[in-house]
Amino acid sequence: MSNLFIQNTTVVSSLFPHKIRFHTDVLIEDSKITSIGKLKTPPENSLCIDGSNKLLMPGLINAHTHFYSAFARGYSNIPAVHCFHDVLKSLWWKLDRELTEEACYYSALIGCIEAIKAGTTTLVDHHAAPHAFGLNQVSKAVQETHLRACLCYEVSDRDGPEIAQRGIQENDFFLSRLQDNPSDTLKGLFGLHASFTLTDETLKTVSSLVDKHQTGIHIHLAEDQLDQDHAERNYRLRATHRLENAGLLNSKALLAHGVHLNQFERQLINKHACFLVHNPQSNMNNAVGAANLHAWHREGLSFGLGTDAMTYNMLEELRVAIWLQKLRGGDPSLGFVPATQALFQGNPKLAERIWGLPLGRIAEKGPADVILYNYQPYTDLSEENILGHIVFGVSQADVHSTIVNGKLLMHDGKLLGLDESEIYKHAKLLADELWKKMES
Ligand SMILES: [Zn+2]
Structure with missing residues:
Protein backbone atom coordinates (compact mmCIF):
# COMPACT_ATOMS: atom_id res chain seq x y z
CA MET A 1 0.00 0.00 0.00
CA SER A 2 1.52 3.39 -0.95
CA ASN A 3 1.63 6.14 1.65
CA LEU A 4 -0.47 9.26 1.37
CA PHE A 5 0.85 12.71 2.12
CA ILE A 6 -1.68 15.52 2.38
CA GLN A 7 0.13 18.81 2.32
CA ASN A 8 -0.73 22.20 3.78
CA THR A 9 -4.34 21.70 4.73
CA THR A 10 -6.82 22.72 7.43
CA VAL A 11 -7.28 19.75 9.76
CA VAL A 12 -10.44 19.40 11.83
CA SER A 13 -9.15 16.76 14.24
CA SER A 14 -12.28 16.56 16.30
CA LEU A 15 -15.60 18.35 16.58
CA PHE A 16 -16.33 17.43 20.22
CA PRO A 17 -14.21 19.12 21.52
CA HIS A 18 -13.57 21.45 18.56
CA LYS A 19 -9.96 21.14 17.42
CA ILE A 20 -8.52 22.69 14.26
CA ARG A 21 -4.98 23.01 12.92
CA PHE A 22 -4.16 25.29 10.00
CA HIS A 23 -1.44 24.80 7.35
CA THR A 24 -0.80 21.27 8.49
CA ASP A 25 0.53 18.15 6.75
CA VAL A 26 -0.90 14.71 7.36
CA LEU A 27 0.97 11.51 6.63
CA ILE A 28 -0.85 8.21 6.25
CA GLU A 29 1.13 4.98 6.24
CA ASP A 30 -0.72 1.72 5.63
CA SER A 31 -3.96 1.91 7.59
CA LYS A 32 -2.90 4.56 10.12
CA ILE A 33 -2.29 8.29 10.42
CA THR A 34 1.37 8.46 11.41
CA SER A 35 2.09 12.17 11.49
CA ILE A 36 0.14 15.42 11.84
CA GLY A 37 2.25 18.56 11.70
CA LYS A 38 4.75 20.26 9.48
CA LEU A 39 6.92 17.97 7.37
CA LYS A 40 9.55 19.64 5.18
CA THR A 41 9.52 17.10 2.37
CA PRO A 42 7.08 14.39 1.48
CA PRO A 43 8.41 10.97 2.38
CA GLU A 44 9.52 8.76 -0.51
CA ASN A 45 6.95 6.48 -2.14
CA SER A 46 4.07 8.64 -1.06
CA LEU A 47 1.23 10.00 -3.13
CA CYS A 48 1.10 13.73 -2.49
CA ILE A 49 -2.28 15.51 -2.31
CA ASP A 50 -2.38 19.30 -2.30
CA GLY A 51 -4.49 20.17 0.74
CA SER A 52 -4.68 23.92 0.19
CA ASN A 53 -8.20 25.38 0.04
CA LYS A 54 -9.43 22.13 1.54
CA LEU A 55 -10.73 20.93 4.87
CA LEU A 56 -9.56 17.57 6.19
CA MET A 57 -12.02 15.83 8.51
CA PRO A 58 -12.65 12.41 9.98
CA GLY A 59 -14.71 10.22 7.62
CA GLY A 356 -12.99 -1.03 18.91
CA LEU A 357 -11.15 1.81 17.16
CA PRO A 358 -11.09 5.57 17.76
CA LEU A 359 -13.10 6.37 14.61
CA GLY A 360 -14.54 9.83 13.96
CA ARG A 361 -11.39 11.77 14.91
CA ILE A 362 -8.04 12.58 13.35
CA ALA A 363 -5.16 11.50 15.59
CA GLU A 364 -1.64 10.15 15.23
CA LYS A 365 -1.62 6.34 15.39
CA GLY A 366 -5.39 6.43 14.79
CA PRO A 367 -7.19 4.75 11.89
CA ALA A 368 -6.82 6.61 8.59
CA ASP A 369 -10.50 7.20 7.78
CA VAL A 370 -10.15 10.67 6.35
CA ILE A 371 -12.05 12.92 3.97
CA LEU A 372 -11.09 16.13 2.24
CA TYR A 373 -13.64 18.75 1.22
CA ASN A 374 -12.97 21.48 -1.34
CA TYR A 375 -13.58 24.37 1.02
CA GLN A 376 -12.18 27.85 0.98
CA PRO A 377 -13.89 29.86 3.71
CA TYR A 378 -14.63 33.49 2.84
CA THR A 379 -15.39 34.36 6.46
CA ASP A 380 -13.26 33.79 9.56
CA LEU A 381 -12.91 30.11 10.46
CA SER A 382 -11.97 29.20 14.03
CA GLU A 383 -12.54 26.53 16.65
CA GLU A 384 -15.42 28.66 18.01
CA ASN A 385 -17.39 28.73 14.76
CA ILE A 386 -16.32 25.51 13.01
CA LEU A 387 -19.74 23.87 13.51
CA GLY A 388 -21.43 26.82 11.83
CA HIS A 389 -19.07 26.42 8.85
CA ILE A 390 -19.85 22.72 8.69
CA VAL A 391 -23.62 23.09 8.82
CA PHE A 392 -23.92 26.08 6.48
CA GLY A 393 -20.81 25.85 4.30
CA VAL A 394 -19.00 22.51 4.20
CA SER A 395 -22.35 20.72 3.82
CA GLN A 396 -22.70 22.48 0.45
CA ALA A 397 -19.14 21.73 -0.68
CA ASP A 398 -17.83 18.82 -2.77
CA VAL A 399 -15.89 15.95 -1.30
CA HIS A 400 -12.47 15.90 -2.95
CA SER A 401 -10.98 12.72 -1.47
CA THR A 402 -12.20 9.78 0.58
CA ILE A 403 -9.75 7.52 2.41
CA VAL A 404 -10.77 4.46 4.43
CA ASN A 405 -8.35 2.41 6.50
CA GLY A 406 -5.51 4.18 4.67
CA LYS A 407 -6.83 3.34 1.20
CA LEU A 408 -7.64 6.15 -1.21
CA LEU A 409 -11.11 5.38 -2.63
CA MET A 410 -11.84 8.71 -4.32
CA HIS A 411 -9.41 11.38 -5.47
CA ASP A 412 -10.33 14.76 -6.91
CA GLY A 413 -13.95 13.61 -7.11
CA LYS A 414 -13.10 10.49 -9.12
CA LEU A 415 -13.72 6.98 -7.82
CA LEU A 416 -10.70 4.72 -7.91
CA GLY A 417 -10.89 1.02 -8.80
CA LEU A 418 -14.63 1.00 -9.50
CA ASP A 419 -16.25 1.22 -12.92
CA GLU A 420 -19.17 3.35 -11.87
CA SER A 421 -20.75 3.55 -15.31
CA GLU A 422 -20.75 -0.25 -15.81
CA ILE A 423 -22.11 -0.84 -12.31
CA TYR A 424 -24.96 1.65 -12.89
CA LYS A 425 -25.72 0.17 -16.31
CA HIS A 426 -26.09 -3.34 -14.91
CA ALA A 427 -28.01 -2.06 -11.88
CA LYS A 428 -30.53 -0.46 -14.27
CA LEU A 429 -31.21 -3.87 -15.90
CA LEU A 430 -31.76 -5.45 -12.49
CA ALA A 431 -34.01 -2.57 -11.40
CA ASP A 432 -36.14 -2.98 -14.58
CA GLU A 433 -36.63 -6.68 -13.77
CA LEU A 434 -37.39 -5.92 -10.14
CA TRP A 435 -39.99 -3.26 -10.99
CA LYS A 436 -41.71 -5.67 -13.42
CA LYS A 437 -41.99 -8.29 -10.68
CA MET A 438 -43.32 -5.68 -8.27
CA GLU A 439 -46.12 -4.90 -10.75
CA SER A 440 -47.19 -8.52 -11.28
ZN1 LIG B 1 -34.57 1.60 8.97
Whole structure:
Protein backbone atom coordinates (compact mmCIF):
# COMPACT_ATOMS: atom_id res chain seq x y z
CA MET A 1 0.00 0.00 0.00
CA SER A 2 1.52 3.39 -0.95
CA ASN A 3 1.63 6.14 1.65
CA LEU A 4 -0.47 9.26 1.37
CA PHE A 5 0.85 12.71 2.12
CA ILE A 6 -1.68 15.52 2.38
CA GLN A 7 0.13 18.81 2.32
CA ASN A 8 -0.73 22.20 3.78
CA THR A 9 -4.34 21.70 4.73
CA THR A 10 -6.82 22.72 7.43
CA VAL A 11 -7.28 19.75 9.76
CA VAL A 12 -10.44 19.40 11.83
CA SER A 13 -9.15 16.76 14.24
CA SER A 14 -12.28 16.56 16.30
CA LEU A 15 -15.60 18.35 16.58
CA PHE A 16 -16.33 17.43 20.22
CA PRO A 17 -14.21 19.12 21.52
CA HIS A 18 -13.57 21.45 18.56
CA LYS A 19 -9.96 21.14 17.42
CA ILE A 20 -8.52 22.69 14.26
CA ARG A 21 -4.98 23.01 12.92
CA PHE A 22 -4.16 25.29 10.00
CA HIS A 23 -1.44 24.80 7.35
CA THR A 24 -0.80 21.27 8.49
CA ASP A 25 0.53 18.15 6.75
CA VAL A 26 -0.90 14.71 7.36
CA LEU A 27 0.97 11.51 6.63
CA ILE A 28 -0.85 8.21 6.25
CA GLU A 29 1.13 4.98 6.24
CA ASP A 30 -0.72 1.72 5.63
CA SER A 31 -3.96 1.91 7.59
CA LYS A 32 -2.90 4.56 10.12
CA ILE A 33 -2.29 8.29 10.42
CA THR A 34 1.37 8.46 11.41
CA SER A 35 2.09 12.17 11.49
CA ILE A 36 0.14 15.42 11.84
CA GLY A 37 2.25 18.56 11.70
CA LYS A 38 4.75 20.26 9.48
CA LEU A 39 6.92 17.97 7.37
CA LYS A 40 9.55 19.64 5.18
CA THR A 41 9.52 17.10 2.37
CA PRO A 42 7.08 14.39 1.48
CA PRO A 43 8.41 10.97 2.38
CA GLU A 44 9.52 8.76 -0.51
CA ASN A 45 6.95 6.48 -2.14
CA SER A 46 4.07 8.64 -1.06
CA LEU A 47 1.23 10.00 -3.13
CA CYS A 48 1.10 13.73 -2.49
CA ILE A 49 -2.28 15.51 -2.31
CA ASP A 50 -2.38 19.30 -2.30
CA GLY A 51 -4.49 20.17 0.74
CA SER A 52 -4.68 23.92 0.19
CA ASN A 53 -8.20 25.38 0.04
CA LYS A 54 -9.43 22.13 1.54
CA LEU A 55 -10.73 20.93 4.87
CA LEU A 56 -9.56 17.57 6.19
CA MET A 57 -12.02 15.83 8.51
CA PRO A 58 -12.65 12.41 9.98
CA GLY A 59 -14.71 10.22 7.62
CA LEU A 60 -18.43 10.53 8.35
CA ILE A 61 -20.39 7.76 10.04
CA ASN A 62 -23.96 6.68 9.21
CA ALA A 63 -25.51 4.90 12.20
CA HIS A 64 -28.53 3.37 10.40
CA THR A 65 -29.18 2.71 6.75
CA HIS A 66 -30.50 0.12 4.27
CA PHE A 67 -28.43 -0.68 1.19
CA TYR A 68 -31.25 -2.92 -0.08
CA SER A 69 -33.52 0.03 -0.73
CA ALA A 70 -31.48 1.32 -3.71
CA PHE A 71 -33.89 0.12 -6.41
CA ALA A 72 -36.83 2.02 -4.95
CA ARG A 73 -35.45 5.20 -6.48
CA GLY A 74 -38.03 6.61 -8.87
CA TYR A 75 -40.53 3.77 -8.35
CA SER A 76 -43.86 5.50 -8.39
CA ASN A 77 -46.52 2.86 -8.86
CA ILE A 78 -47.56 3.19 -5.24
CA PRO A 79 -51.24 3.42 -4.31
CA ALA A 80 -52.36 6.22 -2.01
CA VAL A 81 -50.79 5.70 1.39
CA HIS A 82 -52.37 7.03 4.55
CA CYS A 83 -50.17 5.66 7.32
CA PHE A 84 -46.78 4.11 8.03
CA HIS A 85 -48.11 0.56 7.63
CA ASP A 86 -49.36 1.47 4.14
CA VAL A 87 -45.85 2.67 3.21
CA LEU A 88 -44.34 -0.63 4.35
CA LYS A 89 -46.95 -2.76 2.56
CA SER A 90 -47.11 -0.71 -0.65
CA LEU A 91 -43.41 -0.19 -1.16
CA TRP A 92 -40.81 -1.76 1.12
CA TRP A 93 -42.34 -5.20 1.67
CA LYS A 94 -43.21 -5.37 -2.02
CA LEU A 95 -39.64 -4.52 -3.00
CA ASP A 96 -37.67 -6.62 -0.52
CA ARG A 97 -39.49 -9.85 -1.38
CA GLU A 98 -38.47 -9.54 -5.06
CA LEU A 99 -34.78 -8.97 -4.39
CA THR A 100 -32.46 -11.61 -5.83
CA GLU A 101 -28.94 -12.27 -4.54
CA GLU A 102 -27.56 -10.31 -7.47
CA ALA A 103 -29.89 -7.39 -6.73
CA CYS A 104 -28.70 -7.42 -3.08
CA TYR A 105 -25.11 -7.21 -4.32
CA TYR A 106 -25.79 -4.36 -6.77
CA SER A 107 -27.95 -2.42 -4.29
CA ALA A 108 -25.05 -2.53 -1.85
CA LEU A 109 -22.52 -1.52 -4.52
CA ILE A 110 -24.63 1.51 -5.42
CA GLY A 111 -24.97 2.48 -1.74
CA CYS A 112 -21.23 2.14 -1.21
CA ILE A 113 -20.47 4.32 -4.24
CA GLU A 114 -22.84 7.02 -3.01
CA ALA A 115 -21.29 6.82 0.46
CA ILE A 116 -17.73 7.22 -0.88
CA LYS A 117 -18.83 10.26 -2.91
CA ALA A 118 -20.48 11.80 0.17
CA GLY A 119 -17.48 11.19 2.44
CA THR A 120 -19.30 8.58 4.51
CA THR A 121 -16.68 5.99 5.40
CA THR A 122 -18.50 3.92 8.02
CA LEU A 123 -22.04 2.56 7.76
CA VAL A 124 -24.30 0.50 9.98
CA ASP A 125 -26.64 -1.34 7.63
CA HIS A 126 -29.89 -3.27 8.15
CA HIS A 127 -30.56 -5.72 5.31
CA ALA A 128 -33.85 -7.34 4.20
CA ALA A 129 -34.55 -9.75 1.32
CA PRO A 130 -36.92 -12.49 2.57
CA HIS A 131 -36.52 -14.74 -0.49
CA ALA A 132 -32.84 -14.22 -1.26
CA PHE A 133 -31.34 -13.25 2.13
CA GLY A 134 -27.95 -12.43 0.58
CA LEU A 135 -25.97 -11.02 3.50
CA ASN A 136 -22.87 -12.55 1.89
CA GLN A 137 -23.58 -10.54 -1.26
CA VAL A 138 -23.87 -7.32 0.73
CA SER A 139 -20.63 -8.06 2.57
CA LYS A 140 -18.93 -8.86 -0.76
CA ALA A 141 -19.90 -5.40 -2.10
CA VAL A 142 -18.70 -3.72 1.10
CA GLN A 143 -15.36 -5.51 0.99
CA GLU A 144 -14.84 -4.82 -2.71
CA THR A 145 -15.45 -1.11 -2.17
CA HIS A 146 -13.25 -1.07 1.00
CA LEU A 147 -15.71 0.80 3.23
CA ARG A 148 -16.28 0.06 6.88
CA ALA A 149 -19.70 -1.49 7.48
CA CYS A 150 -21.56 -3.31 10.21
CA LEU A 151 -24.20 -5.60 8.70
CA CYS A 152 -27.18 -7.62 9.88
CA TYR A 153 -30.25 -9.32 8.43
CA GLU A 154 -33.68 -8.16 9.66
CA VAL A 155 -35.53 -11.14 11.15
CA SER A 156 -39.31 -10.83 10.92
CA ASP A 157 -42.33 -13.11 11.33
CA ARG A 158 -44.34 -11.16 8.75
CA ASP A 159 -43.64 -13.75 6.00
CA GLY A 160 -44.24 -16.79 8.21
CA PRO A 161 -42.17 -18.94 10.59
CA GLU A 162 -39.99 -20.58 7.94
CA ILE A 163 -38.69 -17.28 6.60
CA ALA A 164 -38.21 -16.00 10.16
CA GLN A 165 -36.11 -19.10 10.86
CA ARG A 166 -34.04 -18.53 7.70
CA GLY A 167 -33.47 -14.93 8.77
CA ILE A 168 -32.24 -16.11 12.15
CA GLN A 169 -29.84 -18.52 10.43
CA GLU A 170 -28.63 -15.77 8.11
CA ASN A 171 -27.47 -13.70 11.11
CA ASP A 172 -26.10 -16.76 12.90
CA PHE A 173 -24.02 -17.86 9.87
CA PHE A 174 -22.80 -14.35 9.19
CA LEU A 175 -21.73 -13.71 12.80
CA SER A 176 -20.02 -17.14 12.96
CA ARG A 177 -18.19 -16.37 9.73
CA LEU A 178 -16.95 -13.09 11.17
CA GLN A 179 -15.78 -14.87 14.30
CA ASP A 180 -13.81 -17.38 12.18
CA ASN A 181 -12.46 -14.69 9.82
CA PRO A 182 -12.22 -11.42 11.73
CA SER A 183 -12.02 -8.27 9.64
CA ASP A 184 -10.82 -4.73 10.40
CA THR A 185 -13.59 -3.22 8.34
CA LEU A 186 -16.53 -5.64 8.34
CA LYS A 187 -18.57 -6.21 11.52
CA GLY A 188 -22.01 -7.56 12.41
CA LEU A 189 -24.96 -7.21 14.73
CA PHE A 190 -28.09 -9.38 15.04
CA GLY A 191 -30.88 -7.84 12.95
CA LEU A 192 -34.55 -7.71 13.89
CA HIS A 193 -37.26 -5.83 12.01
CA ALA A 194 -39.48 -4.33 14.73
CA SER A 195 -41.50 -5.49 17.73
CA PHE A 196 -44.78 -5.38 15.75
CA THR A 197 -43.65 -8.08 13.28
CA LEU A 198 -41.94 -10.37 15.81
CA THR A 199 -43.41 -13.12 18.01
CA ASP A 200 -42.22 -13.82 21.55
CA GLU A 201 -40.93 -17.18 20.40
CA THR A 202 -38.69 -15.55 17.77
CA LEU A 203 -37.44 -12.99 20.29
CA LYS A 204 -36.53 -15.82 22.67
CA THR A 205 -34.60 -17.72 19.98
CA VAL A 206 -32.75 -14.56 18.96
CA SER A 207 -31.91 -13.77 22.58
CA SER A 208 -30.04 -17.04 23.01
CA LEU A 209 -28.08 -16.40 19.79
CA VAL A 210 -27.26 -12.84 20.84
CA ASP A 211 -25.77 -14.35 24.01
CA LYS A 212 -23.93 -17.01 22.03
CA HIS A 213 -22.29 -14.41 19.77
CA GLN A 214 -21.92 -11.83 22.58
CA THR A 215 -23.41 -9.25 20.26
CA GLY A 216 -26.30 -6.79 20.21
CA ILE A 217 -29.48 -6.40 18.20
CA HIS A 218 -30.10 -3.79 15.50
CA ILE A 219 -33.86 -3.10 15.43
CA HIS A 220 -36.42 -0.44 14.54
CA LEU A 221 -38.04 0.64 17.80
CA ALA A 222 -41.09 2.87 18.25
CA GLU A 223 -40.67 4.32 14.78
CA ASP A 224 -44.43 4.80 14.54
CA GLN A 225 -47.13 4.71 17.21
CA LEU A 226 -48.29 1.43 15.67
CA ASP A 227 -45.27 -0.38 17.22
CA GLN A 228 -46.46 0.67 20.69
CA ASP A 229 -50.16 0.01 19.98
CA HIS A 230 -49.32 -3.51 18.79
CA ALA A 231 -47.20 -4.29 21.88
CA GLU A 232 -49.81 -2.90 24.26
CA ARG A 233 -52.72 -4.65 22.53
CA ASN A 234 -51.05 -8.06 22.25
CA TYR A 235 -48.68 -8.18 25.22
CA ARG A 236 -49.86 -5.39 27.56
CA LEU A 237 -46.34 -4.01 27.36
CA ARG A 238 -44.55 -1.10 25.73
CA ALA A 239 -42.30 -2.22 22.85
CA THR A 240 -39.11 -1.49 24.84
CA HIS A 241 -40.30 -3.58 27.79
CA ARG A 242 -40.96 -6.46 25.39
CA LEU A 243 -37.35 -6.32 24.24
CA GLU A 244 -36.14 -6.12 27.83
CA ASN A 245 -38.26 -9.10 28.87
CA ALA A 246 -36.68 -11.09 26.04
CA GLY A 247 -33.20 -10.18 27.34
CA LEU A 248 -32.40 -8.19 24.19
CA LEU A 249 -31.35 -4.88 25.73
CA ASN A 250 -27.62 -4.64 26.31
CA SER A 251 -24.76 -2.20 25.74
CA LYS A 252 -24.34 -3.39 22.14
CA ALA A 253 -28.01 -2.94 21.17
CA LEU A 254 -28.76 -0.38 18.46
CA LEU A 255 -32.31 0.97 18.45
CA ALA A 256 -33.32 2.95 15.37
CA HIS A 257 -35.88 5.80 15.52
CA GLY A 258 -37.35 5.85 19.06
CA VAL A 259 -39.88 8.49 18.00
CA HIS A 260 -42.61 7.20 20.33
CA LEU A 261 -40.78 6.38 23.55
CA ASN A 262 -42.07 7.45 26.95
CA GLN A 263 -39.83 8.50 29.81
CA PHE A 264 -39.86 5.04 31.44
CA GLU A 265 -38.69 3.45 28.21
CA ARG A 266 -35.92 6.01 27.83
CA GLN A 267 -34.81 5.23 31.39
CA LEU A 268 -34.71 1.54 30.51
CA ILE A 269 -32.65 2.26 27.40
CA ASN A 270 -30.27 4.34 29.49
CA LYS A 271 -30.05 1.68 32.19
CA HIS A 272 -28.96 -0.94 29.66
CA ALA A 273 -26.64 1.57 27.85
CA CYS A 274 -28.31 0.89 24.48
CA PHE A 275 -27.68 3.24 21.56
CA LEU A 276 -30.55 5.16 19.93
CA VAL A 277 -30.40 6.41 16.34
CA HIS A 278 -32.35 9.42 15.10
CA ASN A 279 -33.35 9.42 11.40
CA PRO A 280 -35.08 12.76 10.81
CA GLN A 281 -35.53 12.72 7.02
CA SER A 282 -37.12 9.28 7.08
CA ASN A 283 -39.39 10.21 10.00
CA MET A 284 -40.59 13.29 8.13
CA ASN A 285 -41.04 11.38 4.86
CA ASN A 286 -43.17 8.73 6.60
CA ALA A 287 -44.96 11.33 8.73
CA VAL A 288 -44.40 9.23 11.87
CA GLY A 289 -43.51 12.13 14.17
CA ALA A 290 -40.41 13.91 15.46
CA ALA A 291 -38.23 12.47 18.24
CA ASN A 292 -37.47 14.84 21.10
CA LEU A 293 -33.67 15.06 20.79
CA HIS A 294 -33.46 17.60 23.58
CA ALA A 295 -35.01 15.09 26.01
CA TRP A 296 -32.55 12.42 24.87
CA HIS A 297 -29.72 14.89 25.40
CA ARG A 298 -30.97 16.10 28.79
CA GLU A 299 -31.47 12.57 30.06
CA GLY A 300 -27.95 11.53 29.05
CA LEU A 301 -28.91 8.88 26.49
CA SER A 302 -26.34 7.60 24.02
CA PHE A 303 -27.61 8.56 20.59
CA GLY A 304 -26.47 9.19 17.06
CA LEU A 305 -27.66 10.05 13.58
CA GLY A 306 -28.68 7.74 10.74
CA THR A 307 -30.27 8.30 7.36
CA ASP A 308 -32.51 5.22 7.04
CA ALA A 309 -31.30 5.21 3.40
CA MET A 310 -32.82 8.61 2.59
CA THR A 311 -29.31 9.80 1.65
CA TYR A 312 -25.67 8.86 2.16
CA ASN A 313 -24.79 12.49 2.83
CA MET A 314 -24.50 12.83 6.60
CA LEU A 315 -24.21 16.63 6.53
CA GLU A 316 -27.52 16.84 4.68
CA GLU A 317 -29.10 14.64 7.37
CA LEU A 318 -27.50 16.80 10.07
CA ARG A 319 -29.06 19.95 8.64
CA VAL A 320 -32.51 18.36 8.57
CA ALA A 321 -32.06 17.09 12.14
CA ILE A 322 -31.41 20.67 13.27
CA TRP A 323 -34.32 22.20 11.33
CA LEU A 324 -36.72 19.51 12.58
CA GLN A 325 -35.97 20.23 16.27
CA LYS A 326 -36.50 23.97 15.67
CA LEU A 327 -39.81 23.31 13.95
CA ARG A 328 -40.89 20.73 16.53
CA GLY A 329 -40.31 23.12 19.44
CA GLY A 330 -41.27 26.33 17.62
CA ASP A 331 -37.97 27.79 18.81
CA PRO A 332 -35.04 28.79 16.55
CA SER A 333 -32.53 28.22 19.36
CA LEU A 334 -33.25 24.47 19.38
CA GLY A 335 -31.62 21.63 17.51
CA PHE A 336 -28.04 22.67 16.93
CA VAL A 337 -26.48 21.18 20.07
CA PRO A 338 -28.10 17.73 20.21
CA ALA A 339 -27.98 17.19 16.42
CA THR A 340 -24.30 18.11 15.98
CA GLN A 341 -23.47 16.10 19.08
CA ALA A 342 -25.36 13.10 17.66
CA LEU A 343 -23.28 13.08 14.47
CA PHE A 344 -19.88 14.12 15.79
CA GLN A 345 -19.85 12.59 19.26
CA GLY A 346 -22.58 9.92 19.27
CA ASN A 347 -21.72 8.22 15.98
CA PRO A 348 -17.98 7.95 16.79
CA LYS A 349 -18.95 6.45 20.15
CA LEU A 350 -21.10 3.85 18.38
CA ALA A 351 -18.32 3.11 15.88
CA GLU A 352 -15.86 2.67 18.73
CA ARG A 353 -18.24 0.18 20.37
CA ILE A 354 -18.50 -1.82 17.15
CA TRP A 355 -14.97 -1.57 15.71
CA GLY A 356 -12.99 -1.03 18.91
CA LEU A 357 -11.15 1.81 17.16
CA PRO A 358 -11.09 5.57 17.76
CA LEU A 359 -13.10 6.37 14.61
CA GLY A 360 -14.54 9.83 13.96
CA ARG A 361 -11.39 11.77 14.91
CA ILE A 362 -8.04 12.58 13.35
CA ALA A 363 -5.16 11.50 15.59
CA GLU A 364 -1.64 10.15 15.23
CA LYS A 365 -1.62 6.34 15.39
CA GLY A 366 -5.39 6.43 14.79
CA PRO A 367 -7.19 4.75 11.89
CA ALA A 368 -6.82 6.61 8.59
CA ASP A 369 -10.50 7.20 7.78
CA VAL A 370 -10.15 10.67 6.35
CA ILE A 371 -12.05 12.92 3.97
CA LEU A 372 -11.09 16.13 2.24
CA TYR A 373 -13.64 18.75 1.22
CA ASN A 374 -12.97 21.48 -1.34
CA TYR A 375 -13.58 24.37 1.02
CA GLN A 376 -12.18 27.85 0.98
CA PRO A 377 -13.89 29.86 3.71
CA TYR A 378 -14.63 33.49 2.84
CA THR A 379 -15.39 34.36 6.46
CA ASP A 380 -13.26 33.79 9.56
CA LEU A 381 -12.91 30.11 10.46
CA SER A 382 -11.97 29.20 14.03
CA GLU A 383 -12.54 26.53 16.65
CA GLU A 384 -15.42 28.66 18.01
CA ASN A 385 -17.39 28.73 14.76
CA ILE A 386 -16.32 25.51 13.01
CA LEU A 387 -19.74 23.87 13.51
CA GLY A 388 -21.43 26.82 11.83
CA HIS A 389 -19.07 26.42 8.85
CA ILE A 390 -19.85 22.72 8.69
CA VAL A 391 -23.62 23.09 8.82
CA PHE A 392 -23.92 26.08 6.48
CA GLY A 393 -20.81 25.85 4.30
CA VAL A 394 -19.00 22.51 4.20
CA SER A 395 -22.35 20.72 3.82
CA GLN A 396 -22.70 22.48 0.45
CA ALA A 397 -19.14 21.73 -0.68
CA ASP A 398 -17.83 18.82 -2.77
CA VAL A 399 -15.89 15.95 -1.30
CA HIS A 400 -12.47 15.90 -2.95
CA SER A 401 -10.98 12.72 -1.47
CA THR A 402 -12.20 9.78 0.58
CA ILE A 403 -9.75 7.52 2.41
CA VAL A 404 -10.77 4.46 4.43
CA ASN A 405 -8.35 2.41 6.50
CA GLY A 406 -5.51 4.18 4.67
CA LYS A 407 -6.83 3.34 1.20
CA LEU A 408 -7.64 6.15 -1.21
CA LEU A 409 -11.11 5.38 -2.63
CA MET A 410 -11.84 8.71 -4.32
CA HIS A 411 -9.41 11.38 -5.47
CA ASP A 412 -10.33 14.76 -6.91
CA GLY A 413 -13.95 13.61 -7.11
CA LYS A 414 -13.10 10.49 -9.12
CA LEU A 415 -13.72 6.98 -7.82
CA LEU A 416 -10.70 4.72 -7.91
CA GLY A 417 -10.89 1.02 -8.80
CA LEU A 418 -14.63 1.00 -9.50
CA ASP A 419 -16.25 1.22 -12.92
CA GLU A 420 -19.17 3.35 -11.87
CA SER A 421 -20.75 3.55 -15.31
CA GLU A 422 -20.75 -0.25 -15.81
CA ILE A 423 -22.11 -0.84 -12.31
CA TYR A 424 -24.96 1.65 -12.89
CA LYS A 425 -25.72 0.17 -16.31
CA HIS A 426 -26.09 -3.34 -14.91
CA ALA A 427 -28.01 -2.06 -11.88
CA LYS A 428 -30.53 -0.46 -14.27
CA LEU A 429 -31.21 -3.87 -15.90
CA LEU A 430 -31.76 -5.45 -12.49
CA ALA A 431 -34.01 -2.57 -11.40
CA ASP A 432 -36.14 -2.98 -14.58
CA GLU A 433 -36.63 -6.68 -13.77
CA LEU A 434 -37.39 -5.92 -10.14
CA TRP A 435 -39.99 -3.26 -10.99
CA LYS A 436 -41.71 -5.67 -13.42
CA LYS A 437 -41.99 -8.29 -10.68
CA MET A 438 -43.32 -5.68 -8.27
CA GLU A 439 -46.12 -4.90 -10.75
CA SER A 440 -47.19 -8.52 -11.28
ZN1 LIG B 1 -34.57 1.60 8.97
